[in-house]
Amino acid sequence: MTTPDHRDQLIFELSTPGRKGYSLPAHDVPPAPLEGTVPDGLLRSGLAGFPEMTEVGLVRHYTRLSTWNYGVDTGMYPLGSCTMKYNPKVNEAAARMRGFAEVHPLAPDEAAQGALAVMHALAGMLGEITGLPAVSLQPAAGAHGELTGIMMIRKRLITRDGHPRRLVLIPDSAHGTNPASAHFCGYEVREIKSCARGNLSVSALAEAMTPEVAGLMLTNPNTLGMFEDEICDAARIVHEQGGLVYCDGANMNALIGKARPGDFGVDIMHLNLHKTFSTPHGGGGPGSGPVVATREFEPFLPTPVVVATRDGLRLDYDRPLSIGRVKAFHGNFGMIVRAYAYIRSLGPKGIRESAENAVLNANYVRARLRDEYEVPYDRLNMHEVIFSDHKQNEYGVTTLDIAKRLIDLGFHPPTIYFPLIVHGALMVEPTESEGLDELDRFVEAMLQIAEEARTNPDLLKKAPVTTRRSRFDEATAARKPILKWTRPVG
Amino acid sequence: MLEAIGVPSIDALFEPVPAAVRLQRELDLPPALSEPDLMAHLGALAGQNADPSTHAVFLGAGAYRHFAPSFIDQLLLRSEFYTAYTPYQPEIAQGTLQAIFEFQTLVSELMGTDLANASMYDGSTAMAEAAMMACRLTKRNRVVVARSVHPHYREVLDTYATNLGLAVVEVGYLPDGTLDVCALADAAKGAAGVVFQYPNFFGVIDDPRKAVDVARAAGALSVAVVAEPVAMGLLAPPGSLGVDIVAAELQAFGVPVGYGGPYCGVIAASEKCMRQMPGRFVGMATDTEGRTGFVLTLATREQHIRREKATSNICTNSGLMALAATMFMAAYGKDGLPELARLNFDKAHYAEAAIRKAGAKAGITLRFAAPFFNEFVIGGLGDAAAVQKRLLGSGIIAGLPLERYYPELRDSLLVCVTELNRAEEIDRLAEALAG
Numbered sequence: 001m002t003t004p005d006h007r008d009q010l011i012f013e014l015s016t017p018g019r020k021g022y023s024l025p026a027h028d029v030p031p032a033p034l035e036g037t038v039p040d041g042l043l044r045s046g047l048a049g050f051p052e053m054t055e056v057g058l059v060r061h062y063t064r065l066s067t068w069n070y071g072v073d074t075g076m077y078p079l080g081s082c083t084m085k086y087n088p089k090v091n092e093a094a095a096r097m098r099g100f101a102e103v104h105p106l107a108p109d110e111a112a113q114g115a116l117a118v119m120h121a122l123a124g125m126l127g128e129i130t131g132l133p134a135v136s137l138q139p140a141a142g143a144h145g146e147l148t149g150i151m152m153i154r155k156r157l158i159t160r161d162g163h164p165r166r167l168v169l170i171p172d173s174a175h176g177t178n179p180a181s182a183h184f185c186g187y188e189v190r191e192i193k194s195c196a197r198g199n200l201s202v203s204a205l206a207e208a209m210t211p212e213v214a215g216l217m218l219t220n221p222n223t224l225g226m227f228e229d230e231i232c233d234a235a236r237i238v239h240e241q242g243g244l245v246y247c248d249g250a251n252m253n254a255l256i257g258k259a260r261p262g263d264f265g266v267d268i269m270h271l272n273l274h275k276t277f278s279t280p281h282g283g284g285g286p287g288s289g290p291v292v293a294t295r296e297f298e299p300f301l302p303t304p305v306v307v308a309t310r311d312g313l314r315l316d317y318d319r320p321l322s323i324g325r326v327k328a329f330h331g332n333f334g335m336i337v338r339a340y341a342y343i344r345s346l347g348p349k350g351i352r353e354s355a356e357n358a359v360l361n362a363n364y365v366r367a368r369l370r371d372e373y374e375v376p377y378d379r380l381n382m383h384e385v386i387f388s389d390h391k392q393n394e395y396g397v398t399t400l401d402i403a404k405r406l407i408d409l410g411f412h413p414p415t416i417y418f419p420l421i422v423h424g425a426l427m428v429e430p431t432e433s434e435g436l437d438e439l440d441r442f443v444e445a446m447l448q449i450a451e452e453a454r455t456n457p458d459l460l461k462k463a464p465v466t467t468r469r470s471r472f473d474e475a476t477a478a479r480k481p482i483l484k485w486t487r488p489v490g
Numbered sequence: 491m492l493e494a495i496g497v498p499s500i501d502a503l504f505e506p507v508p509a510a511v512r513l514q515r516e517l518d519l520p521p522a523l524s525e526p527d528l529m530a531h532l533g534a535l536a537g538q539n540a541d542p543s544t545h546a547v548f549l550g551a552g553a554y555r556h557f558a559p560s561f562i563d564q565l566l567l568r569s570e571f572y573t574a575y576t577p578y579q580p581e582i583a584q585g586t587l588q589a590i591f592e593f594q595t596l597v598s599e600l601m602g603t604d605l606a607n608a609s610m611y612d613g614s615t616a617m618a619e620a621a622m623m624a625c626r627l628t629k630r631n632r633v634v635v636a637r638s639v640h641p642h643y644r645e646v647l648d649t650y651a652t653n654l655g656l657a658v659v660e661v662g663y664l665p666d667g668t669l670d671v672c673a674l675a676d677a678a679k680g681a682a683g684v685v686f687q688y689p690n691f692f693g694v695i696d697d698p699r700k701a702v703d704v705a706r707a708a709g710a711l712s713v714a715v716v717a718e719p720v721a722m723g724l725l726a727p728p729g730s731l732g733v734d735i736v737a738a739e740l741q742a743f744g745v746p747v748g749y750g751g752p753y754c755g756v757i758a759a760s761e762k763c764m765r766q767m768p769g770r771f772v773g774m775a776t777d778t779e780g781r782t783g784f785v786l787t788l789a790t791r792e793q794h795i796r797r798e799k800a801t802s803n804i805c806t807n808s809g810l811m812a813l814a815a816t817m818f819m820a821a822y823g824k825d826g827l828p829e830l831a832r833l834n835f836d837k838a839h840y841a842e843a844a845i846r847k848a849g850a851k852a853g854i855t856l857r858f859a860a861p862f863f864n865e866f867v868i869g870g871l872g873d874a875a876a877v878q879k880r881l882l883g884s885g886i887i888a889g890l891p892l893e894r895y896y897p898e899l900r901d902s903l904l905v906c907v908t909e910l911n912r913a914e915e916i917d918r919l920a921e922a923l924a925g
């Protein structure tokens with residue numbers, strides 16, 4: 001029998017009776033009697049499954065875990081659609097200021113003027129950036145923003161026509177959250193096929209657009225990294241039939257300072273502060289998904305809304321036409337502070353240059369790799385570019401193999417197998433944070449992989465080999481799910 | 491780079507954007523600030539807010555200030571954690587994945603349930619999604635919710651339900667602040683779920699078994715909301731009392747109150763809910779060499795595969811906050827969480843007694859007679875909002891005036907006391923309220 005390697009153990013296995021990693025403030029009040037206070041049978045008998053650890057034990061355990069992760073600070077993270085740009089450290093310091101981090105959300109408005117000022121200012125800046133001045137900072141992530149935006153469309157239609165209509169049109173290239181959000185807002189989803197150029201088919205839209213359609217939900221630039229250049233026509237078609245245009249703003253990083261959705265017919269959209277505005281993704285959240293919309297949507301914004309009055313800023317709850325609340329309190333304020341700090345650091349010129357460099361970098365990667373990897377839509381793209389594994393399939397190599405081999409060569413893989421309309425999609429979004437040297441290193445790695453696909457496909461099939469774990473059997477994991485640790489018997 | 495691309499200028503890269511919609515001016519944003527100027531500016535803004543270094547704060551109501559050992563924030567700043575995306579590539583995300591697996595295990599133990607998911611946005615959306623899950627599981631379209639559930643949570647539930655044509659029926663509370671079981675039983679007939687809070691919004695320790703019995707009799711699922719998880723160090727876990735679904739807010743575990751977010755919602759439930767659960771799960775898996783590790787699993791419930799047929803639209807959740815909560819639970823551990831809970835209980839009871847004693851002459855009373863944990867409602871204040879305002883002048887945020895949410899409680903404040911409120915502060919509150 002071999003001794004288990006402590007580095008492989010879960011916190012529960014590392015636990016040792018009697019160890020202690022906490023200290024409590026002085027017990028400066030007398031104990032209150034429990035008996036006769038807590039109802040019978042409601043006193044807890046114990047927390048047997050909780051660990052007992054020293055502080056140093058805890059710190060080593062979680063530090064060790066961190067070393068098994070790859071983050072933006074580790075290296076290039078060209079995960080398409082996710083905008084994994086650098087997360088400025090000053091933002092972390094800002095959000096941790098006591099006057100932000102320790103303010104209670106239900107503090108009276110007069111005791112939170114600084115927090116309200118940050119929210120008010122950020123809302124104003126997001127309105128200017130998008131040309132859509134009605135803003136709510138309440139949604140907690142992109143999908144939550146989608147849901148909120150579709151709720152606002154629904155409410156506006158009910159207010160205008162007495163009924164919400166039945167359908168939402170969504171291109172087949174859309175992210176899965178789009179149809180799911182429409183569905184959770186009570187709509188049926190009708191998918192619209194993209195045209196051969198990878199864009200929204202305006203003729204298909206015209207055909208599908210009837211008075212039963214509440215609106216079009218589209219992503220611009222779309223998930224192929226292409227600008228929807230017929231967006232104005234598309235918006236006109238939707239508007240003529242009384243529908244509204246929702247834009248998934250996940251890809252706003254391509255457009256800041258260059259074009260404003262409010263100027264190309266979008267009525268309402270969400271932004272991802274955790275993409276475009278540099279707030280860290282946290283290994284799966286938290287995010288923040290503000291909704292921005294035309295003035296006509298102002299009455300329908302979630303409550304409360306920050307308003308300026310003669311006596312300073314306050315939270316306005318008196319909004320009879322509001323869709324209501326979508327989240328407790330006022331949104332992910334910590335992310336709001338970070339995004340505010342980001343925009344204030346860059347200013348108007350810097351933020352425009354971020355979009356320019358994001359688009360430059362993505363086009364550069366396309367230009368350098370187009371001979372070796374199929375580019376299904378080979379023309380100027382915006383902030384991200386889609387390749388397929390078409391050429392590599394010839395050698396039995398797939399997108400998954402390419403992605404896993406990239407790990408061995410020191411890069412986080414691109415987004416894979418999305419959008420669904422491209423077979424074996426590899427979606428590369430370098431962001432503006434990468435310099436030419438880093439882009440070239442990535443390109444060289446991709447070229448090397450293309451060569452290896454021809455000469456040594458086995459190397460790709462086995463990848464990754466440099467990581468702590470190799471590929472997992474995900475099918476078995478899903479068939480026989482083990483979702484928590486249980487102490488082995490005996 | 492332009493040459494490699496084959497365009498003459500940066501502007502040419504933007505040709506796919508029709509000229510008519512290209513922005514011809516600079517955005518109207520304030521000019522760039524250097525890092526020191528930015529920090530000074532933000533410092534000035536932060537300085538306009540009341541925090542526990544400037545005020546004695548007795549606010550809870552879904553956002554609780556507890557002591558988080560210093561190591562937690564330092565580890566949250568390990569950038570391998572906070573600058574990573576959702577762990578889509580398990581081979582280079584074992585840190586996040588294992589931490590979430592530990593999170594799911596700890597939350598299941600804490601709540602006494604079979605399983606827990608990888609987190610939700612916050613407690614309010616967790617509750618709304620739990621109610622929707624109850625509807626899917628029972629194929630019914632009405633939920634019953636106690637008015638003693640956090641008012642924001644109920645508002646969120648209303649917002650979600652309205653759009654889906656789900657009916658929400660609210661049931662009142664008894665004069666002692668506990669569940670009105672008879673009214674609950676009446677309303678529960680034909681309902682999908684019975685939603686209550688434990689401890690409830692007033693801090694009162696309701697007996698979950700009453701809601702469980704009502705739900706079972708009606709063929710509905712019982713949904714417990716836990717907004718102050720520190721109470722679980724003292725109280726029997728809802729799962730062990732027969733509750734089917736727990737929708738919780740774990741902000742109290744190592745996440746600062748931070749003016750309302752980001753927080754850490756989670757749903758914990760019995761096995762039968764697994765395939766209908768919203769959000770992500772991490773599961774144990776074996777790699778090609780037979781070594782164990784962790785992956786995202788049961789993804790066929792999720793939007794990226796099921797699209798409009800998914801169990802939820804959620805994608806990004808609260809990963810980093812779940813990591814904070816994991817470290818908090820592991821640090822306090824088996825003995826610390828009960829001790830922490832006990833200290834909260836003792837301090838709150840000390841405060842309640844002190845306020846009642848000092849305020850007796852002024853007519854201040856304990857509004858609800860039922861047992862409470864670390865929050866309680868005091869009544870007899872006349873206009874509670876005015877009292878709060880008066881105390882703000884002397885550096886105390888006395889609690890939450892309840893009139894906005896409960897018009898019948900115009901004279902009442904919800905007061906929260908945690909281990910971080912010193913006895914001296916509590917005495918000051920009691921005297922100020924009385925005077």
Ligand SMILES: Cc1ncc(COP(=O)(O)O)c(C=O)c1O
Binds near residue numbers: 080081289804805
């Ligand atoms: C195009 C697109 N839409 C929507 C989303 C969902 O955003 P979130 O994960 O913040 O909910 C994403 C990100 O995953 C996305 O890339």
